Amino acid sequence: MRIVLVDQKGVEQALEAAEGWRVMEIIRDYGFPIVAECGGACACGTCQVEVDPEWTTKLHPPRDDEVDMLDRNFGGDWSRLSCQLIMTPALDGLRLRIADVALREAA
């Protein structure tokens, strides 16, 4: 299984994804500069991603606490928290980019 991460310049990279992992964890494990401050507790909103519009209907709808976090983190129409997306075979090929608000500042 794979997810396809599109970076801020539009360059695509396929990331190997294991079932049951949070998409945030996959992105973080590859060393991409995603903030993900709270570590996956749906408590900070800093793992926000923009999902390819074609994929949004294939994802489970966000729970209330995820919607709240998107409210507080300037979420747009295609925004999700990657810590709330759990890999399953149905998500094989999921295309997304890290939202600007979730990118770590350059040190």
Next chain:
Amino acid sequence: MTQETISTDVVIIGAGPCGLFAVFELGLLDMKCHLIDILDRSGGQCAELYPEKPIYDIPGLPVVSGQELTDRLMEQAAPFKPEFHYNEMVEELEKLPDGRWRVKTDGGLVFEAKVIVIAAGGGSFQPKKPPIPGIEAYEGKSVFYAVKRMETFRGKNILISGGGDSALDWTINLQPVAASMQLIHRRDGFRAAPDSVKKMHALVDEKKMQFHLGQITALHGDNGQLEGVTVKGNDGNDFQLECDTLLPFFGLTMKLGPIANWGLNLHENLIPVDTEKFQTNVPGIFAIGDINTYPGKLKLILSGFHEAALMAQAAFRHANPDAKLTFQYTTSSTSLQKKLGVA
């Protein structure tokens, strides 16, 4: 106004779980601590981000909420009489000729301490800024992230953005003093007290304010003075709103802040330390918890506790180079038990 300098053994920057446990470990070694935190209470991320979320990996506490853990740590630190300075951000850190450190906060507090412990987690909590191009030019003039005095906003045409308690509370509280009040949120649902939502809708029904759905995409004005905003509505179409004051309320985020200016080595906004003393590249300045990094680092509260214990030993030796340090257990040492007030 001259501020009296507070002299102490240790200044701890950050009153989160690691800073609180450091009070305990340093206290056992008779080191007196002052803690400085930008929030208005202790607990750091535990209190600000997830007070009600259960934590499952604290040794001996199979499940504990962020707030409960904070309360327990406060209780554990209490015998050592730590002093807390809330709503303060450390801005300056400089070395004194006698080897101690002078610390200055944005609120004008001045400390002199033998040892500095940075336990600042992800940095200092600061208001989240909406990603609107050019917003910086308006900040402090017509865009504000907090309300310090309501009078400042008397007679203004205010636009409030957000859907939480702060956004709703300030909409309701400022509406009577404002010339006009508008609220904008990206959906018709709120993460706020139901009573506040009801009050807001009542004000809309009474035509005392307006509520819009959408997100602000551009600001218009001159010289930092806002005149209006462009909004992308939920139907995808843009529309304009007139206002002279914008108050975005999106909660807090963490920024490294002034720590970057203190001459410490940094690696990706983290402070490298050794794993014996948890000391930075500057002797006498230690860093524990989420803000430090070393090979194998895990951002776990329990790791921060371990770091606090070892740091305390090294901090004692730094502050008292000639004193003998005997390692003791709280289970058996009468002198430690006296310090804890149990013997």
